[in-house]
Amino acid sequence: MTDPTDPLARIAAALERLAPPPPRAADWLTAPAYMWHGDGATALSALAAVPLDLLTGIDAQKAGFAQNLARHAAGHAAHDVLLWGARGMGKSALVKAAVAALQAGGAPLALVQTGGGPDALPGLPPLFAALASVDRRFVVFIDDIGFDGPEATGAARALRSLLEGGAVARPVNVRLAVTSNRRAIVERHLSEQDDPVNPRDALDDRLALADRFGLSLGFHACGQDQYLAMIAGYAGAYGLAFDAEDALLWARQRGARSGRIAWHYVVELAGRAGKPTG
CATH class of the missing domain: 1.10.8 (Helicase, Ruva Protein; domain 3)
Known part of the structure; x- marks a missing residue:
């Protein structure tokens, strides 16, 4: 038996506390929703969502998203979706409510939420690898994404590659639902119109990301x-x-x-x- 007074044993115990063993892998077949942390997932016992019928004033967006999601849940062809527009108009609520409604009807579908913005992208390839072999349909939900700052162009290219044609494309049992306050995902600046060194190349590269989503739903400020x-x-x-x-x-x-x-x-x-x- 290890002597607890042994300095080496105490140091080893302290190191174990500082670096605990990795958590057990999530069971991708049982929970209604998961949080992905970049290198592992936490299963959620319940999906917090308002009833789909309570979301009013966005009827066209609700119908389009729900129909596309139902096709995906049934194993049919379906789009990755960009939900863009005014703050507070139900983009995130619609994603969760539509998933919950299909789950209530018995659909083998789960929501996997990641962090927002470019920081979420490095964790997507291992997530896709984990989900690819699971006999279940998933919606990977990236909320409030935006690509601004010096690393924006590289991040946008990375997501484009994951969406379409890259070496680590998302698997067939996964679709993305991404929300943004802007359809273009990146800000437009007047200086970009007149920049003689880089005339819109980087901007156009990032704007092209929106075109990779088969379904784009706009949410506008309400009257x-x-x-x-x-x-x-x-x-x-x-x-x-x-x-x-x-x-x-x-x-x-x-x-x-x-x-x-x-x-x-x-x-x-x-x-x-x-x-x-x-």
Whole structure:
């Protein structure tokens, strides 16, 4: 038996605590959702998602995404999807809600969420390798991606390669769902129009990334009627009454109207009424 007072044994024990053994590999067949950390996954016991029917004001986007996802879950041809546009208009909520709705119907489908932005890309090849041999369909969800800064062009090329034609392309049982606040994924700057050294080459290379997604769904800032319709849908589901003027004041105080702000207002209504929203 090892002597606990032995300095070498104590040093070895300290090193084990600093560098614990790697976690057990996730069981890719059992959980509804997973978080991918770049070199391993954490299985989630539940997928936190609002009911798909509660997402109002984005009917065309909801139908397009849900239909494409249903095809993928059934083993049919389906697209990688770019969901782009205004903040708070339900892009991320739609991805999770559509997956949860198909799971409720018994579809062998799971969500795998990664980090956002270029930092998530180095972890995708090992994730694809882990999922390729699993007899299940997966949606790899990259939320709020953007490519800005000095490493943007290389990161965009890496994702293009993964989407289409690269040596480590994503497997057939995997599709990507990527959200961004801009369709082009990268910012446009006026200086790029006139740069004599690099006239738009890097920009065009990154803009081409959006074209690699077979389905591109735009989410636009909502008007007053759409905002109130969102609140009416949420409030009706929870048995809450609301005053339109009060709802509009809530939006004015926050400087915008969106699905997220509508939901926050309904949470406020429920709190005033002493009711939970889950």
